[in-house]
Amino acid sequence: xxxxxxxxxxxxxxxxxxxxxxxxxxxxxxxxxxxxxxxxxxxxxxxxxxxxxxxxxxxxxxxxxxxxxxxxxxxxxxxxxxxxxxxxxxxxxxxxxxxxxxxxxxxxxxxxxxxxxxxxxxxxxxxxxxxxxxxxxxxxxxxxxxxxxxxxxxxxxxxxxxxxxxxxxxxxxxxxxxxxxxxxxxxxxxxxxxxxxxxxxxxxxxxxxxxxxxxxxxxxxxxxxxxxxxxxxxxxxxxxxxxxxxxxxxxxxxxxxxxxxxxxxxxxxxxxxxxxxxxxxxxxxxxxxxxxxxxxxxxxxxxxxxxxxxxxxxxxxxxxxxxxxxxxxxxxxxxxxxxxxxxxxxxxxxxxxxxxxxxxxxxxxxxxxxxxxxxxxxxxxxxxxxxxxxxxxxxxxxxxxxxxxxxxxxxxxxxxxxxxxxxxxxxxxxxxxxxxxxxxxxxxxxxxxxxxxxxxxxxxx
Numbered sequence: 001x002x003x004x005x006x007x008x009x010x011x012x013x014x015x016x017x018x019x020x021x022x023x024x025x026x027x028x029x030x031x032x033x034x035x036x037x038x039x040x041x042x043x044x045x046x047x048x049x050x051x052x053x054x055x056x057x058x059x060x061x062x063x064x065x066x067x068x069x070x071x072x073x074x075x076x077x078x079x080x081x082x083x084x085x086x087x088x089x090x091x092x093x094x095x096x097x098x099x100x101x102x103x104x105x106x107x108x109x110x111x112x113x114x115x116x117x118x119x120x121x122x123x124x125x126x127x128x129x130x131x132x133x134x135x136x137x138x139x140x141x142x143x144x145x146x147x148x149x150x151x152x153x154x155x156x157x158x159x160x161x162x163x164x165x166x167x168x169x170x171x172x173x174x175x176x177x178x179x180x181x182x183x184x185x186x187x188x189x190x191x192x193x194x195x196x197x198x199x200x201x202x203x204x205x206x207x208x209x210x211x212x213x214x215x216x217x218x219x220x221x222x223x224x225x226x227x228x229x230x231x232x233x234x235x236x237x238x239x240x241x242x243x244x245x246x247x248x249x250x251x252x253x254x255x256x257x258x259x260x261x262x263x264x265x266x267x268x269x270x271x272x273x274x275x276x277x278x279x280x281x282x283x284x285x286x287x288x289x290x291x292x293x294x295x296x297x298x299x300x301x302x303x304x305x306x307x308x309x310x311x312x313x314x315x316x317x318x319x320x321x322x323x324x325x326x327x328x329x330x331x332x333x334x335x336x337x338x339x340x341x342x343x344x345x346x347x348x349x350x351x352x353x354x355x356x357x358x359x360x361x362x363x364x365x366x367x368x369x370x371x372x373x374x375x376x377x378x379x380x381x382x383x384x385x386x387x388x389x390x391x392x393x394x395x396x397x398x399x400x401x402x403x404x405x406x407x408x409x410x411x412x413x414x415x416x417x418x419x420x421x422x423x424x425x426x427x428x429x430x431x432x433x434x435x436x437x438x439x440x441x442x443x444x445x446x447x448x449x450x451x452x453x454x455x456x457x458x459x460x461x
Contacts, residue, residue, distance in 0.1 A: 017086075018044040018127060019053035021078065023071055024061025026162040026211050026252065026423075028094060030153075032059045035093070035123040037152035042124045046154065050078055051085040055127045060096035063178070064354035071096045072108075079110035091115065091126050097136060098181045099358070105135050113137070117182055118144040141168065141183035150192050159403065159441030160422055161205045165193055165231070166212035170221075171255075173282075174293045174361040175322065175353065178213055185212075187219050190226050194238045201239045206403060206441060207248040208239070209422065215251050217258035229262040236272040246443075248403070248418055250274040256281060256296050256304060261311070268312045274418040275312045279304075280320035284339035285332035288325055291364060298339065305343050316419040318347040323380060324373020325353045326364035333376045340383055346391050347425050348384040352377050385453055388426075392451040402428050402446045402458065404438045413438045417456065426454030433460065 018039055022032035035057065040046055050056050056078050060071035081087040089112045097104055097114035105114065113126050116138035126137070146167055155161055168183040169176075197208055212218060219226035232249065239247055249272050251263075256279050267273050283289050286297050308315050321336055340348060352373045355362055404415040411432045420426055430446045432438050438460060446458035 015043050015128070016045065016054035017047050017052055018055045018057065019047050019050045020057040020059065021050070021074060022059045022156075023074060024059075024063065024067060024095065026209065027164060027213070028059055028061055029156060030162050030164045030211070031094065031117075031120055033153040033155060034151050035059070035120060036154035038121075038124050039127065040154060041152060044127070050081050050087070053081070054086055055089045055091065056081060056087050057091045057093060057123070057127065060092060060094040062095040062099045062181070063176075064351065065356060066354065068096060068099070075108060075111065082110065089113075089127060089129070091123075093120060093123065093126075095181045097138065098141065099177065101138055102136060111135075117141045120144065141181065142186070144183075146186045146188045147192070150196065155200075155203070155205070157405075157422075158204055159405070160207040160209065161200050162209045162211045163193065163197060163200065164188070164212060165210050165215060165218050169213035170217070171214065171257075172293050172360075174291065174364070175282075175325065175359060177356075177359060180358075182213065185214065185217060185221050187212075187222050187226070189222065190219070190231050190234060193231065194234055197235050197239050201247065204441065206246075206443065207250065207422075208235070209250045209252055211252050213253065214255045214258055216254040216260070216263060220258075227260075227262055229260075229266040232263070232266045232270060232273055236270045239272070247272050248274050250276050250418075250421060252278045252421060254279045256301060257294070259304070261307070264308055264311045267315075274316075275314050276316045276318065276419060276421065277308055277312075278318045278421065281339075282320065282322050283325065283328075283332070283336060284321075285328070285335045288328055288332050291327055292322075292325060292361070298335065301339070302342075316346045317343065318349075318421070318425070319345050320349045320351065321380060322351050322353050323376040324368040324370070326355075326361055326368065327366040328353075328368050328373075328376075336380060337383060340380065340387065344387050344391065345384070346419065347388070347421075348380075349424065350377050350380050350384075389451060389453045392426075392454070392456060395448045395456060396450065398448050399445055400428075400448055400456075400458070401443050402430055404430065404440055404442055404444055407437070407440060411436070413460075415444075426456065428456040428458055430458045430460050436460070 062068040091113045092111050093115040098116040114136040118139040118141040119137040166187040168185045169179045170185045218228045284298050400417045402415040404413050406414045413430045414427050444460050446460050448456050448458050450457040
């Protein structure tokens with residue numbers, strides 16, 4: 001009896017094409033990259049062109065009113081591809097459905113499924129057809145284990161990456177909804193962070209940007225606690241960052257209440273760690289700070305920044321301020337201007353206060369007119385523009401290491417120094433010698449020749 005030939009295994013057919021649009025902060029970007037990693041492992045073909053996608057995912061932000069509005073506009077714009085493109089399923093994830101929960105479902109009938117922040121690990125299930133299934137999956141954000149961060153990621157950039165070290169927040173700032181959207185602080189075990197850091201560096205990443213809602217509070221919820229300073233020492237060693245020219249580690253989203261001297265000294269001691277301190281103060285009037293639920297004072301901030309500069313003389317200071325917070329008087333705002341003039345931050349960002357009924361600050365009396373808040377915003381940024389230009393002048397003539405990110409043509413490249421964080425600060429333009437192409441994603445030593453307000457102009461030798 002003849003033996004029939006072995007059947008040829010049938011090649012698994014890809015589920016289809018998928019486009020994910022990510023909105024909001026760097027922490028959201030990490031979530032998007034993790035979802036894309038899961039989807040690629042499940043066989044989905046990823047595309048950046050929504051008109052080509054059979055499934056479109058929008059990872060949303062709703063931290064402030066403008067962000068929520070941008071999310072809604074993006075959803076409606078992409079929903080058009082259900083008629084004009086080949087989209088058959090639209091999924092909305094992240095903070096927008098988490099904030100508005102079931103109320104948002106009837107408002108956006110174009111959306112097939114909503115996933116809250118506690119359900120991002122169910123993205124593969126969500127993009128599949130779910131006939132008769134609920135239109136929203138909204139578990140408590142605290143049920144999402146930080147172990148879900150230990151997965152393959154599809155990186156947005158091949159040479160710089162955000163490394164999320166914790167999820168959630170324990171603070172009670174009256175203007176912020178993050179604890180409700182993301183739950184209580186859940187720090188990742190250091191061994192998980194070190195493993196991911198090594199993997200990212202092995203993949204060619206040259207800059208690790210540590211992010212969380214409150215990075216300097218990292219590890220205090222672990223048993224036993226793990227100080228951020230200890231994590232930095234382990235991370236710099238594990239990733240081979242013996243020299244800053246070979247690897248940058250940058251800490252973003254710190255907090256004036258949780259930063260300690262051990263962390264500052266770690267930054268000073270570790271060449272791989274950028275001397276960059278991102279500490280949003282939000283205001284400089286003690287009265288307004290109390291109304292914001294920020295448990296520090298103007299004098300405490302003054303001592304903190306003075307201590308940072310004593311320990312790290314070349315420290316780069318970045319902060320963020322809110323203008324027009326309920327009850328803010330002209331005198332309160334003048335204290336912000338005076339403080340910015342005194343401290344002379346290298347980078348300062350500002351937001352006009354964004355009100356919403358679900359914020360504790362909404363119940364505070366003496367709302368500031370939007371026009372007044374905007375006018376104060378403009379005055380603050382005008383002052384900071386002068387300060388930034390003056391601060392940048394000190395770099396002229398220096399030789400600085402630049403991470404090259406983009407070829408602009410005609411021998412001009414753009415990148416960043418260790419004192420410029422991605423997306424939020426200025427850039428450094430580097431003119432290469434004739435016929436020389438600088439390595440994208442590589443470090444070059446460049447001489448700073450001039451400044452343009454927030455940006456630096458340099459030449460590569």
